[in-house]
Amino acid sequence: MQHDGHTHHEGRPPHEAPARASWSMAVRATLHCLTGCAIGEVLGMVIGTALGWGDVPTLVLAITLAFFFGYALTLRGVLKAGVGLRAAIRVALAADTLSIAVMELIDNGVIAFWPGAMDAGLGDALFWWVLAIALAAAFVVTTPVNKWMIGRGKGHAVVHRYHH
Template sequence: MATGHEHHAHHGKASWGTAASATLHCLTGCAIGEVLGMVIGTALGWGTVATIVLAVALAFFFGYALTMWGVLKAGVAFRQAVKIALAADTVSITVMEVVDNGVMVVVPGAMDAGLASGLFWGALAFAFLVAFLVTWPVNKWLIGRGTGHAVVHAYHH
């Protein structure tokens, strides 16, 4: 993941590199939450719906937390960091969650395969790949409009 953000948005245009960096950032938070939610839900014997709800909630939590962490490190007050994270990540995380959970649900047997199954982990990896590919152009469009991940650029060093 690019940490220098060499490909900033200028004059209403966003580079594919900036969008990829934003999407990888989003995917990282989503993946942490998704995996943790799937592991907890499965370990507790929860059904598919309850497990997905937990995974999605944790994906949003970790997605926002990663953005807030960077913004807070830049000296922004907590309340403002929350606002920045909500503005930066809500659309991206929403798209990513709809896509990756949709893929998991439509892959036959994936949600019922269990944590020890290659089917489960293979389907999850595939779901993350599809979610990245769908969310990447969405982030490019958002950044080009000065929204989405573009709102955190001022806080990156």
């Protein structure tokens, strides 16, 4: 479709009105993102710690898996709505990249700078407490980011176009 000098796919207008961004919508988007990030983060930390890896390889694995599972959860929902794989990947990247990046920056920052957290073993309560605090901090910081993005028709607002 050609409109205002721009080519658009799927019949959407070039500049859809931004979504009304409520805090509850931002919280739901952040919880969705946190779920995928937490799965990847915990799995990465557990694997890296269990294998005795150093801090950097463990953090790289945790971050990689957080992005993988974060995108995978969005992909699952968008594919279920009947969107093709290529378009679904674009939606997931548009919806989740900034949210996951902020979440991972905060989460891993807390873990990396908490004294003794990276040296704690899986059987150590410090490992699990700091991981829980880090994920909670990431949620608190990322929720306003998601509210801002949804209010501009970005982030999870992109995903919602396929759910209705």
